Amino acid sequence: MATTPDDSSGQSTIDESASQVEILDADALADEPLPEDEAEPVDAVRPPGPSARQPAPLLPAMRPSSRPARSGDLLGYYLAEVRRYPLLDPEEEKELAIQYQDTGDPEAAQRLVTSNLRLVVKLAYQYHRQWANVLDLIQEGNVGLVEALSRYDPYRGIRFSSYAQYWIRAMILRFLMDNYRMVRLGSTRHGRKLFFQLQKERDHLIKQGIHPSTLALSKALNVPEQEVINVDQHLSAPAMSLDAPTSASGEGRPLNEVVGNDKAVNPEQDVARNELGEVFRAQLKTFETTLRDERERTIWHERLTASEPVSLTSLGKRYGVSKERIRQVEARMKRRLRDHLTRELGDEIPIYLEAPSD
Numbered sequence: 583m584a585t586t587p588d589d590s591s592g593q594s595t596i597d598e599s600a601s602q603v604e605i606l607d608a609d610a611l612a613d614e615p616l617p618e619d620e621a622e623p624v625d626a627v628r629p630p631g632p633s634a635r636q637p638a639p640l641l642p643a644m645r646p647s648s649r650p651a652r653s654g655d656l657l658g659y660y661l662a663e664v665r666r667y668p669l670l671d672p673e674e675e676k677e678l679a680i681q682y683q684d685t686g687d688p689e690a691a692q693r694l695v696t697s698n699l700r701l702v703v704k705l706a707y708q709y710h711r712q713w714a715n716v717l718d719l720i721q722e723g724n725v726g727l728v729e730a731l732s733r734y735d736p737y738r739g740i741r742f743s744s745y746a747q748y749w750i751r752a753m754i755l756r757f758l759m760d761n762y763r764m765v766r767l768g769s770t771r772h773g774r775k776l777f778f779q780l781q782k783e784r785d786h787l788i789k790q791g792i793h794p795s796t797l798a799l800s801k802a803l804n805v806p807e808q809e810v811i812n813v814d815q816h817l818s819a820p821a822m823s824l825d826a827p828t829s830a831s832g833e834g835r836p837l838n839e840v841v842g843n844d845k846a847v848n849p850e851q852d853v854a855r856n857e858l859g860e861v862f863r864a865q866l867k868t869f870e871t872t873l874r875d876e877r878e879r880t881i882w883h884e885r886l887t888a889s890e891p892v893s894l895t896s897l898g899k900r901y902g903v904s905k906e907r908i909r910q911v912e913a914r915m916k917r918r919l920r921d922h923l924t925r926e927l928g929d930e931i932p933i934y935l936e937a938p939s940d
Contacts, residue, residue, distance in 0.1 A: 664703060678693055682812035683735070703723075784799060
């Protein structure tokens with residue numbers, strides 16, 4: 583099992599040799615040739631739902647080692663194990679996903695999970711500055727990977743690896759939230775709120791020309807100033823920025839204007855960001871089919887997802903209603919969209935919905 587931190591702040595240490603592993607980047611890991619010897623079996627299949635969130639004991643990061651790690655380098659040993667499992671091309675992935683959904687075939691599930699263990703490693707490394715023991719993050723990411731498998735629908739046209747990224751990140755973030763000393767979920771009701779909204783509110787104040795002091799932030803978020811100070815000192819986890827357009831053709835409003843944008847990502851997250859965008863685009867397309875009438879469809883296409891939104895006044899005149907009435911309909915649609923995204927993707931990561939300015 584992955585080692586645990588020395589204290590609840592997460593500032594544990596890993597064998598220094600782990601930092602010298604040449605394959606820290608999972609992309610490089612994926613490009614390396616796979617060894618000829620057969621991989622050790624991994625039983626990663628879990629029942630759907632909450633039980634899938636429990637650690638799968640036979641995943642490489644969690645099961646007892648069948649042989650001693652070289653030079654005490656547990657991380658290096660794990661990465662060597664991960665290389666044993668081949669990647670899947672899109673056709674193979676879809677075929678296995680359909681096979682698992684239709685028949686519950688454990689071998690199909692095993693291949694889907696093991697082929698994405700490298701993805702978990704890559705995402706875990708994006709958070710290693712917040713938690714020194716990468717194996718802990720990998721373990722939580724593996725739990726998210728198995729959860730994604732229990733929820734994945736191959737008929738929606740989204741790759742499993744793209745869909746799985748959401749759950750991998752969600753479980754890693756939940757682990758960080760549960761274990762940060764100053765942001766422990768059980769301590770106060772403000773921890774979760776600040777974890778996700780602090781940077782967003784700071785950016786909002788700056789845009790308004792207001793200095794984002796801890797006092798100003800505490801008033802804006804309606805939380806004690808000391809909690810803002812604590813979280814600001816202990817939390818700098820990378821946020822998911824979705825700036826891909828809502829339309830696959832490249833047109834329309836960027837996703838970050840529709841579902842919010844907490845913080846800019848670094849270059850290493852570009853690929854993950856784009857793949858996450860695919861998941862949200864698919865859900866936006868699904869939500870569009872639930873729009874009730876022409877007026878809602880117009881608000882959706884000409885305001886919420888338009889690259890150049892029309893004004894509320896203009897739409898009000900078109901439909902013979904007040905500007906405020908259009909605003910109310912738009913607000914109602916945003917609530918429905920938020921509920922839809924939470925229902926389909928889960929609530930581990932909150933969704934911020936922003937309407938275009940009038």
